[in-house]
Amino acid sequence: MKIEKIFLQNFLSHESSEINFKGSINAIVGQNGAGKTSIIDGIVFSLFSESSRGNIKNLVKKGKSTGIVQTEIRDGNNLYLIKRDIVNSSNDFIAKNNIGIARGRKEVDRKIQEILKLDKDILLSTVIIRQGEIENIFKELPDVLKKILKIENLEKLTSSTGPLYSVQKEIESELKYLENRKIEYENKKIEKEKLEKEIEESKKKLEDLEIKKIEKEKEIKDNSAKFDELKRKRDRYLELTGRLYSLIERKKSVEKDVDNYDKIKSEKEKLEKEIEENSYLEGGESLLSELHELRKSEKSLKDQLNTLEKEIEEYEQNLAKKNSLEDDAKRYEELKERKEKIEEAYNEYNSLKSLLNDKLKRKEKIENEIKSLGSIPSLDNVNKEIDNIEKEIDNLQNSKGAIKGRKEQLIQIIKNLENIKENRCPVCGRELTEEHRKKIKIEAETEVKDIEKKLSDIEKKVEELRARKGELSNLRLEIISKLTKLRKLNEDLTRISQEVQDIQTKLKELEKSYNEYSEIREKLTLLEPKYKEYLKVSNYDERALEEKKNRLGLIKAELDDLQKRIKGLLEKIGDEREFEGKLKLYKENKNKLEKLKEEFIKIESEKNELEKISKEVTELEEEIRQLNFNEEEFENLNKKLEDLNNERIAIEKEISTIEGKINASRDLLINLNSELNKIMEDLNKIPKLQNAINKVEKLRKILSGSGLQNYIISIFKSRIENNLNDILNMFNLSFSRVTINFEIGGKTQKGKVVIKAYNTAGNDLDIESLSGGERISIALALRIAIAKSLMDEIGFMIMDEPTIHLDEERKKELLNVIKYSMNIIPQIIIVTHDDEIKEISDYIISVTKKGDKSIVKQGEYID
Numbered sequence: 113m114k115i116e117k118i119f120l121q122n123f124l125s126h127e128s129s130e131i132n133f134k135g136s137i138n139a140i141v142g143q144n145g146a147g148k149t150s151i152i153d154g155i156v157f158s159l160f161s162e163s164s165r166g167n168i169k170n171l172v173k174k175g176k177s178t179g180i181v182q183t184e185i186r187d188g189n190n191l192y193l194i195k196r197d198i199v200n201s202s203n204d205f206i207a208k209n210n211i212g213i214a215r216g217r218k219e220v221d222r223k224i225q226e227i228l229k230l231d232k233d234i235l236l237s238t239v240i241i242r243q244g245e246i247e248n249i250f251k252e253l254p255d256v257l258k259k260i261l262k263i264e265n266l267e268k269l270t271s272s273t274g275p276l277y278s279v280q281k282e283i284e285s286e287l288k289y290l291e292n293r294k295i296e297y298e299n300k301k302i303e304k305e306k307l308e309k310e311i312e313e314s315k316k317k318l319e320d321l322e323i324k325k326i327e328k329e330k331e332i333k334d335n336s337a338k339f340d341e342l343k344r345k346r347d348r349y350l351e352l353t354g355r356l357y358s359l360i361e362r363k364k365s366v367e368k369d370v371d372n373y374d375k376i377k378s379e380k381e382k383l384e385k386e387i388e389e390n391s392y393l394e395g396g397e398s399l400l401s402e403l404h405e406l407r408k409s410e411k412s413l414k415d416q417l418n419t420l421e422k423e424i425e426e427y428e429q430n431l432a433k434k435n436s437l438e439d440d441a442k443r444y445e446e447l448k449e450r451k452e453k454i455e456e457a458y459n460e461y462n463s464l465k466s467l468l469n470d471k472l473k474r475k476e477k478i479e480n481e482i483k484s485l486g487s488i489p490s491l492d493n494v495n496k497e498i499d500n501i502e503k504e505i506d507n508l509q510n511s512k513g514a515i516k517g518r519k520e521q522l523i524q525i526i527k528n529l530e531n532i533k534e535n536r537c538p539v540c541g542r543e544l545t546e547e548h549r550k551k552i553k554i555e556a557e558t559e560v561k562d563i564e565k566k567l568s569d570i571e572k573k574v575e576e577l578r579a580r581k582g583e584l585s586n587l588r589l590e591i592i593s594k595l596t597k598l599r600k601l602n603e604d605l606t607r608i609s610q611e612v613q614d615i616q617t618k619l620k621e622l623e624k625s626y627n628e629y630s631e632i633r634e635k636l637t638l639l640e641p642k643y644k645e646y647l648k649v650s651n652y653d654e655r656a657l658e659e660k661k662n663r664l665g666l667i668k669a670e671l672d673d674l675q676k677r678i679k680g681l682l683e684k685i686g687d688e689r690e691f692e693g694k695l696k697l698y699k700e701n702k703n704k705l706e707k708l709k710e711e712f713i714k715i716e717s718e719k720n721e722l723e724k725i726s727k728e729v730t731e732l733e734e735e736i737r738q739l740n741f742n743e744e745e746f747e748n749l750n751k752k753l754e755d756l757n758n759e760r761i762a763i764e765k766e767i768s769t770i771e772g773k774i775n776a777s778r779d780l781l782i783n784l785n786s787e788l789n790k791i792m793e794d795l796n797k798i799p800k801l802q803n804a805i806n807k808v809e810k811l812r813k814i815l816s817g818s819g820l821q822n823y824i825i826s827i828f829k830s831r832i833e834n835n836l837n838d839i840l841n842m843f844n845l846s847f848s849r850v851t852i853n854f855e856i857g858g859k860t861q862k863g864k865v866v867i868k869a870y871n872t873a874g875n876d877l878d879i880e881s882l883s884g885g886e887r888i889s890i891a892l893a894l895r896i897a898i899a900k901s902l903m904d905e906i907g908f909m910i911m912d913e914p915t916i917h918l919d920e921e922r923k924k925e926l927l928n929v930i931k932y933s934m935n936i937i938p939q940i941i942i943v944t945h946d947d948e949i950k951e952i953s954d955y956i957i958s959v960t961k962k963g964d965k966s967i968v969k970q971g972e973y974i975d
């Protein structure tokens with residue numbers, strides 16, 4: 113088995129590194145912290161999902177969420193690809209020759225152990241050697257061996273809480289249970305025999321009952337034929353007697369009717385006579401109804417007459433009222449017409465009057481405003497004064513300029529006087545004495561002062577004039593504004609005065625109409641109630657009254673005619689009430705006669721029927737007599753049959769009860785038999801269980817002693833020893849043989865391993881007394897020997913810095929051992945700093961670090 117390739121993604125310091133192990137000895141080299149051991153960690157993680165850096169999540173490259181390790185392992189023709197996801201264990205996966213064989217961490221772990229054929233702990237103690245741990249095998253050997261031989265499990269197996277003890281206890285309790293089953297078996301057997309006896313007895317009873325049942329059925333059959341005959345007779349008897357009864361009843365009723373024949377006949381004749389006598393009443397009903405109709409019409413005409421008479425009376429009164437009011441109404445309408453005619457003038461007069469008031473008020477207001485303006489100063493005077501002031505200011509400014517010029521002249525003279533070198537007066541041209549100079553200066557300075565005074569006075573004066581001019585300018589503005597307002601007010605006044613005059617003229621023109629209108633209005637107010645009265649009766653006229661009177665005459669004539677007709681009818685009827693009574697009786701008699709006639713016809717036909725009925729009765733009585741039916745005989749036979757049937761049913765019931773009982777007993781019997789069989793099966797186990805308990809006891813005894821363990825160890829020991837010596841021979845050491853002795857130790861005691869080496873002289877040496885190199889050689893050989901004893905062929909060995917902390921001597925010896933190991937182990941992977949190891953390696957894998965990222969280069973060195 114060989115590790116061919118590993119791919120690390122976001123694993124520790126590796127971001128994305130692919131490493132191929134192409135050589136027999138593959139050296140992984142590089143500076144400290146470059147990421148060499150990380151590659152070994154990757155192999156261990158991918159094989160056993162185990163972290164050598166604490167928590168599994170520590171394996172993820174810092175700053176990444178998860179990492180992946182993918183390893184390829186070859187075993188002969190089979191190439192296994194193992195993929196591990198550090199964080200998402202469910203993504204773990206293994207494929208054999210590209211075909212997936214397991215998924216998920218647990219499944220993949222199980223599959224790998226199957227492929228490697230060795231337990232993880234054993235591999236980690238033998239062929240995977242962590243930094244400086246080669247010799248640890250001497251210490252770990254007892255534990256490793258215990259694990260290999262599963263002796264730990266043997267101890268657990270035989271303890272009083274172990275599985276063998278509980279198996280023994282289980283068998284014992286099973287045997288106890290089977291003892292009880294034996295008793296149960298005997299009881300059930302007795303129960304079964306009792307049940308079988310019961311079934312036999314029931315069967316016998318059943319047979320007797322079947323015979324009884326057949327006998328009863330025969331008796332029932334015989335009596336049933338007789339009964340059927342009697343039943344037929346009885347049915348005929350009942351039919352005949354029934355018919356006879358109804359005939360006799362009919363006969364009785366007919367006879368009763370026939371007895372009444374004469375009485376009905378005379379009654380009929382009497383009624384016919386009576387009806388004949390009152391035949392004049394025929395048609396009396398229509399006379400009565402005509403009379404009622406005429407009376408209704410008479411009442412209606414009388415009502416109409418009354419209403420019309422009242423109407424005419426009222427009409428005549430209203431017509432008289434109308435005539436008396438007619439003149440006033442006419443006068444009212446004329447006045448109203450006149451009023452409407454002059455209404456426009458009246459309204460105009462009113463609105464002009466109120467307009468005049470408004471205008472007069474406005475006029476008064478304007479006059480007051482003019483008054484309030486008072487007397488206005490003359491604008492010309494103000495303007496003149498302003499002009500004068502402006503001229504005066506100009507004059508003052510001019511004289512100010514002239515004086516200022518003189519002042520500058522004088523100042524210049526004073527300056528010149530001070531600077532003059534020659535003795536000549538700059539003013540008068542004469543010789544300039546000092547006195548003269550002083551005099552001129554004083555005069556000039558005095559004049560300058562006067563000038564300054566004058567200038568100040570002028571300025572004062574100008575100031576005063578300007579102030580006055582300002583006041584006047586304001587006054588002028590005020591006068592202009594007042595004058596403008598006055599002009600406007602005067603214009604308005606003139607206009608309004610004209611308008612007032614116009615309105616007054618117009619009012620005069622309209623005044624007559626206004627007064628007339630007012631007079632008419634008063635008159636109309638007085639006439640209005642009469643006019644309203646008139647309007648109420650204005651519709652009444654003579655022609656309509658005449659028409660009403662004519663209608664009254666017609667109604668009276670009609671009423672007269674009607675009353676004559678009523679009188680005629682009453683003459684025919686006589687007393688109305690009496691007539692009505694007679695008419696009612698006449699109608700009742702007619703109805704009675706109708707019924708009597710029907711009765712009479714019916715009795716006549718019954719007279720014939722009576723003869724027929726009598727004959728039939730005689731015949732029926734004869735037939736009944738001949739039938740010779742006896743009800744008592746029938747009842748007795750019926751009762752007998754009923755009893756027989758009940759007896760038969762009782763027998764059948766008894767039969768089915770016994771049958772049910774037999775069936776239930778049979779089911780019980782089947783159950784009992786199967787239970788007995790089951791118990792018997794259980795009881796058959798007893799000898800086997802007794803045998804088993806003996807064996808378990810024996811096994812516990814054997815396993816709890818040291819005999820078996822020692823036996824297993826002795827076999828395994830010689831295998832390891834032989835392998836060890838074979839390997840050591842290849843290492844070319846100067847020992848003839850190395851022996852291993854194991855003391856397994858107890859459950860709590862750690863075991864002991866004694867390794868001795870024999871030199872060529874035959875002397876034995878303890879491991880402690882050997883040289884460092886010899887010890888390393890034996891340790892390495894021992895690791896390989898153990899692994900080889902468990903696997904046919906060791907595929908690989910991984911070593912992390914095996915030479916670290918070793919002195920030169922030991923290092924050299926170890927190098928030799930590694931070189932020789934190649935003959936046994938096809939693939940060695942070594943992490944090293946050692947140049948000498950690099951030399952013996954045939955494939956170099958260099959690891960460097962750039963920033964926080966490991967970079968792998970293969971087949972050559974990287975500086």
Ligand SMILES: Nc1ncnc2c1ncn2[C@@H]1O[C@H](COP(=O)(O)OP(=O)(O)OP(=O)(O)O)[C@@H](O)[C@H]1O
Nearest residue numbers: 124125143144145146147148149150170172173174
């Ligand atoms: N989770 C992680 N992410 C990134 N880098 C890590 C992580 N864990 C450890 N490292 C860094 O990875 C680097 C490689 O460590 P590794 O043990 O592989 O180095 P090495 O080459 O074997 O060094 P030495 O020769 O000193 O044993 C170290 O610098 C370590 O600090």
